[in-house]
Structure formats: structure tokens, C-alpha cells
Amino acid sequence: MSSEINPDDEAALNMRGVSNLEEARTWLQARNIGDIECVVPDVAGVPRGKMMPTNKFFSSNTLTMPSSIFAQTISGDYPEDDDRFQYNPTDGDLYFKPDYSTLTIVPWETDPTAQLLHDAFTKDGKPFPIAPRNVLKRVLELYDAEGWKPIIAPEVEFYLVKPNTDPDYPLEPPVGRSGRPEVGRQSYSISALNEFDELIDDIYDLSEAQGLEIDTLIHEEGAAQMEINLRHGHPLELADQAFMFKRTIREAALRHNIYATFMAKAMSSQPGSSMHIHQSILDRETGQNIFNSADNEATPAFFHFIGGHQHYMPALMPIMAPYVNSYRRFARDSGSPTNLFWGYDNRTVGLRVPSSSPDARRLENRVPGSDANPYLVIASSLAAGYLGIKKGIEPDKPRDTDNSEVMSKLPRTLLHAVDEFEADDDLLEIFGEQFVATYRAIKLEEYETFMSVISAWEREYLLMNV
Numbered sequence: 001m002s003s004e005i006n007p008d009d010e011a012a013l014n015m016r017g018v019s020n021l022e023e024a025r026t027w028l029q030a031r032n033i034g035d036i037e038c039v040v041p042d043v044a045g046v047p048r049g050k051m052m053p054t055n056k057f058f059s060s061n062t063l064t065m066p067s068s069i070f071a072q073t074i075s076g077d078y079p080e081d082d083d084r085f086q087y088n089p090t091d092g093d094l095y096f097k098p099d100y101s102t103l104t105i106v107p108w109e110t111d112p113t114a115q116l117l118h119d120a121f122t123k124d125g126k127p128f129p130i131a132p133r134n135v136l137k138r139v140l141e142l143y144d145a146e147g148w149k150p151i152i153a154p155e156v157e158f159y160l161v162k163p164n165t166d167p168d169y170p171l172e173p174p175v176g177r178s179g180r181p182e183v184g185r186q187s188y189s190i191s192a193l194n195e196f197d198e199l200i201d202d203i204y205d206l207s208e209a210q211g212l213e214i215d216t217l218i219h220e221e222g223a224a225q226m227e228i229n230l231r232h233g234h235p236l237e238l239a240d241q242a243f244m245f246k247r248t249i250r251e252a253a254l255r256h257n258i259y260a261t262f263m264a265k266a267m268s269s270q271p272g273s274s275m276h277i278h279q280s281i282l283d284r285e286t287g288q289n290i291f292n293s294a295d296n297e298a299t300p301a302f303f304h305f306i307g308g309h310q311h312y313m314p315a316l317m318p319i320m321a322p323y324v325n326s327y328r329r330f331a332r333d334s335g336s337p338t339n340l341f342w343g344y345d346n347r348t349v350g351l352r353v354p355s356s357s358p359d360a361r362r363l364e365n366r367v368p369g370s371d372a373n374p375y376l377v378i379a380s381s382l383a384a385g386y387l388g389i390k391k392g393i394e395p396d397k398p399r400d401t402d403n404s405e406v407m408s409k410l411p412r413t414l415l416h417a418v419d420e421f422e423a424d425d426d427l428l429e430i431f432g433e434q435f436v437a438t439y440r441a442i443k444l445e446e447y448e449t450f451m452s453v454i455s456a457w458e459r460e461y462l463l464m465n466v
Contacts, residue, residue: 277378337367
């Protein structure tokens with residue numbers, strides 16, 4: 001096979017994505033790719049799949065895997081059957097079809113390797129309703145039916161930490177090029193970023209090789225806490241990019257003997273990590289932002305979009321904050337939202353309207369944690385806004401004061417959140433009974449697993465005192 005790319009072959013020149021199987025063949029041959037990672041994002045956002053030689057992929061690109069990959073907890077366990085969830089006793093196969101628009105290389109592999117995201121289907125060819133990419137596609141179909149085109153821009157925070165191979169020990173900031181770890185908080189510090197220049201260069205290089213577009217990278221408030229801002233675009237494409245960025249950042253960090261973690265609350269003395277979602281909606285025919293009127297005023301749809309978030313976000317918290325650890329992030333005066341108020345350019349409320357030109361009017365959902373599945377977070381946030389517009393839900397008045405110590409509406413525990421999630425009929429209609437029942441069962445099983453572990457706090461304060 002040729003090791004040079006024909007400059008006249010537009011498909012082969014693409015860093016990311018082709019249209020069909022034949023273009024994929026040309027793309028892979030031009031790069032002398034020997035293996036393909038066939039990747040499926042699971043409910044937790046973990047990459048699942050199979051590695052196969054390129055020749056095998058082209059001889060039979062039908063990929064099957066057991067349906068149980070979408071019923072696993074984060075610890076690899078499976079929920080017990082209950083009145084709503086029943087595990088498939090035969091664990092039959094699902095069929096996975098490649099989305100050729102996601103084809104790109106795996107730049108950290110030593111041998112030429114490609115990666116390709118796949119979608120899950122049942123044996124009769126229907127989209128499998130629990131697969132996160134299908135969940136997002138289902139919500140996007142609702143927008144498409146209205147003639148709307150949602151635009152998304154995620155911001156994902158993460159920590160760099162020293163390698164930690166013993167979970168009994170707390171995480172610590174890594175040592176930078178100065179030979180010293182960070183101890184204070186360094187929001188937007190260029191010097192603090194420069195401590196990890198070589199790692200950041202690797203993040204940019206690995207991202208560019210995959211055709212992933214970084215808008216900005218900044219140092220956040222916490223010690224060795226960073227934030228990646230992605231360029232705005234189509235929700236599915238941005239969910240794919242956020243999913244792939246997590247893997248890329250972890251791989252870049254490992255090159256430097258550092259861990260990158262997306263835990264919502266990685267260190268008790270440091271701020272939590274979020275995944276903010278900026279959202280606007282265009283009219284598909286005119287290209288105009290439906291949140292902005294002809295006289296550059298906010299439209300009723302904009303306010304109803306906000307109202308939908310205020311109304312449905314409590315029930316969507318198992319998706320926005322999917323683990324027990326996630327709820328440690330929501331603390332008074334912590335920089336994380338503790339309420340569902342909204343306001344203009346106010347970072348102490350859960351729903352912020354950033355300063356912008358009228359045409360760029362948008363809502364920033366500040367509630368999700370960086371530990372959440374980006375497909376499910378974007379689907380849920382868009383679902384809340386969609387329901388708000390369709391039902392004409394009015395928001396309360398905007399807040400222009402400091403609300404960082406106000407605890408309002410948001411569930412404070414995973415169990416409380418799951419109770420609200422499974423009881424909401426509107427969300428059940430959008431996501432479907434099979435997804436709601438399975439997701440609920442997974443979260444309850446994860447909670448039981450957590451409760452089986454005795455924490456250091458319990459040994460510290462209960463051992464000799466009670």
C-alpha cells in the first residue's frame with residue numbers, strides 16, 4: 001500500500017472523517033493503517049469495542065458485541081433485576097455500524113492505527129435505545145421536526161495529578177517543570193500553564209492529528225486544574241469530540257507520568273470540575289438564532305428554553321451528576337452552581353446568559369460535571385430546553401446578585417436524583433422506558449457498591465467516639 005497521500009484526493013486529505021466505505025478504504029490505504037479500533041461509547045462514556053486488522057474490517061465490517069455492554073456499572077458490575085429492569089438472560093448480540101464521519105487516526109499508537117465510532121442496532125435494524133449516541137440522536141430528531149438546528153459548545157475541566165496507584169491515598173497535584181507542585185489557586189495563570197508546556201503541546205499535537213478543534217485551553221481555579229473549550233457546532237459532532245478529548249488528554253498526560261482525571265470532585269481542598277454546555281438554536285431555513293428577534297430582543301422561545309431547564313434539571317441530575325462523588329462538587333461558595341437560578345453574565349447561578357452580540361444569544365448550563373457522559377448531558381440539556389419551548393414554561397426573574405451560597409432545587413444525593421428522574425413522565429416519553437429503567441438500575445447498583453466501602457471519615461470520627 002502507498003505511504004503517500006495523493007494531494008488530488010480530497011477524502012484522503014481529511015484529518016477526520018469520510019463519507020462512505022470506499023472513501024474509508026482510500027483514506028486508510030493512504031496512511032498505511034494496519035489496525036482499526038472500532039469504538040462504542042457506553043453509558044458511562046467509557047470507550048468499548050474491538051480492535052481488528054484493516055483487511056478483516058473490509059472483508060466483513062459487521063461488528064457484534066453483547067448487549068450487556070450498555071448495562072455495566074462503572075465498576076464493571078451489573079444491576080439486579082427489579083420491577084422495571086430485567087437483564088437479557090441470553091445476553092444476545094447487538095450490531096454496530098460505523099459512522100465514517102468519525103474516522104481518524106490514533107496518534108499515540110506506535111503502529112499506524114485508526115479509530116472509528118460505531119452506532120448500536122438491534123437484530124431487526126432498529127437503533128438500540130440505551131446507546132448514548134442514539135439517545136442524543138433521538139433528541140435531535142425532535143429539533144429537526146420543528147425545523148430547528150441546535151448549536152453546542154462544551155467547556156470541559158479536568159485535573160492533572162500525581163500518579164496514584166493506591167486508592168486509599170488522596171490525590172495530589174503533580175510536579176511541574178519548576179520541580180514544585182502547585183499549592184495555591186492560579187485562575188487563568190499563564191505561568192501555571194507553562195509549568196506543563198510539554199504536556200500541553202502534546203495535547204494540541206494529538207488533537208490536531210485527529211482533527212479535533214480546541215478553541216482555548218486555560219488554567220482553572222484549582223491546583224493543576226485545566227479547562228478545554230471546544231469550538232461551537234453540531235451537538236453530535238461536539239459530543240464525539242468531547243468523548244475523544246477525554247481519552248486524548250489522558251494519553252497525553254501518561255506520556256509525562258501524570259494522570260488526568262475528570263472526577264467531579266478530585267480533591268477535597270480544591271474546586272470541582274464541570275462540563276459547561278453553551279446552547280443556541282438556529283432556524284434551519286433562515287439560519288437565524290430563534291433566541292433573537294428582528295429587533296435584537298430576546299424571544300419568548302429563549303425564556304421558555306431557560307424555563308425548561310429550571311423545571312426539568314432536578315429530574316435530570318442523575319445524568320448531570322452521575323456518581324456519588326459528583327454531589328461533592330455542589331457546595332456553598334465553591335464556584336459550582338448550587339441552584340437553578342438564571343442571570344445575565346452571573347457565574348453564581350446554574351443557568352448563565354453570557355455577554356454576547358444579539359445574534360449569538362445563548363444559554364450556558366453550568367450544572368453538569370466533567371465526569372458525565374457528554375452524549376447524555378447534551379441530550380438532556382437540549383431535552384429540557386425543548387420541553388420548555390413546547391410547553392411554554394416561564395422562568396423566574398433573572399438574578400443579578402451573588403447566589404453562591406443559595407441552595408435551591410438541586411438534589412444533593414444520587415438517590416434523591418434517581419427518584420426524581422424515574423418519576424418524570426415527560427422525560428420518560430423522550431428517553432423511553434428502556435433507557436430510563438436501565439439507567440436507573442445502573443445508578444442504584446453503583447450506589448450500593450459505594451455504600452459497601454468504609455470511608456476514612458468514618459474511621460476518623462466514629463471509630464473511637466460512638
